[in-house]
Amino acid sequence: MAPSPPAAKLRLATVWLAGCSGCHMSFLDLDEFLFDLAEKVDVVFSPVGTDVKIYPEAVDIALVEGAVANVDNLELALQLRQRTALVISFGDCAVTANVPGLRNLLDGGHDSAKAVLERGYLELADATGQLPFAPGIVPELLPRVLPLHEVIPVDLYLPGCPPSAERIREAITPLLAGERPAQEGSAMLRFG
C-alpha cells in the first residue's frame, strides 16, 4: 500500500524590514520548537531560513519584523501583502516604528530623511563628510518611518522588543492549528 501523501504544509515567511534583526534572533531562540515547526511549515522566505531573494506567491503566514523606512521596505511590504494570507506585525518596530522611528523626531516626521542624513553624514562627520548618493544601489529613505499597519493591512500584532521566544511560540502554535491566538495579558502584549 502506498503511503498517504503528507498533509500540505503551511507556507511560512519571515521578513526583515527596518529593524535590528533582534526579533529574528528571538525567533531562532525557539530552539527545539524549530524542529516541530519545520514539520508543519515550509519556510519559503526568510533571512535566517532560506536564501530566496524574491518574495514567493501563496504564502500562508508572514512574520514581518521592522518598520517601513525606505523604498525597498515599502516595495516588499506591498508585495508581501498581496501574496500572503495572514500578515503579522512582528515586534515593536513593525508595530510602532520604535527605535528606527526616532528619526521622525528630527523634524516632527515631515521629512526626517534629509534631516537624518545630514545629521549622520555631515554634522557628525569630520571635514570629509558627504551625503551618500548611489541611485539604484542604496535604497532611498522615506520621508517618515512608518509602522507596518500604516502601509498595509495587518492581521495580527506581536509586540515586544523583541517578543520573547515564548511569546512567538504562543502566537504561532494556534495559527498552525488554524486558530487565532488570544492576544491579551502581559505575556503576549507588553511593549518594550
Place this chain on the structure above:
Amino acid sequence: MSVITLNVNGQDVAVPAGASLLEATRAAEANVPTLCHLEGLTPVSSCRLCLVEVEGSTKLLPACSTAAAEGMVVHTHTPRLREYRRMTVELFFAEGNHVCAVCVANTHCELQDMAVTVGMDHSRFPYQYPQRPVDATHPQFTLDHNRCILCTRCVRVCDEIEGAHVWDIGSRGGHCHIVAGLDEPWGQVQACTSCGKCVDVCPTGALFRNSDTTAEKQPNTTLPALLRTAREQRRWHNQ
C-alpha cells in the same frame, strides 16, 4: 459613621459617606484602571481612564473625583468604556514620544502596564512625534518631556506633600507641559528641595534619577499615602 449603599456592576456595596466612586468600585473589586490617580494625593481626573457609567447620568463620570451617592447604579466595564479606555491609552502613546525599548522606566512603567490592561496591541492613531525638550539642569534628576503624560502627580506631590510647589502646568491644549518654578530650568529653581518625591511618583520615565539608564528606574508610588497617613496619625514624636 454614616454609610452609603450603591450598586456596582450588579453588586451592592456599602462605603463610608464621603467616599469616592473609585473607592466604591474597589469595594466591589471592579478593577477600574487609573493612571493619574495616586493614593495620598488630591484626585484631578486628568487621565480619564477611570470614567464609569452611572445610570441616570448622560455623561461618563470620572470615578476618582466623583462622590459616591446613595442608590447610584454604576457600570465600570461596558463595551463602550472598554473601547474608550483603549483609545485613551493609544492617544497617550500617539501624542508623546514613548519608546519603551529605550526608556528608563521600561518594565516599571504604568503607561506600559496600562497598554496591557486595556489590550492595546498597536495604536490606530498615527504617532505625532512632537518636538519636546529634556531638562537636565538639576544635579540629581532629569525631566524628559517626551515621556510626560501630564498626569500632574509631580505637581501635586510637591505641593501637597513636600510643600515646595516647584511644579505647575504651563501653556494650553496640545502645548501643555510641566514647568518648574516660573518656567525656569529645574536646576535654577531654589524652591526645589531635591527630595525626589516627584521622581518617585512619576508613572512613566518622564522624571528619573540621572544614575538610571534603560529599564533601571524604580518608582516608589506608595510614598504619598504613607507620608499623609503618618502625618494625620501623628506618628512622629516631634510633631
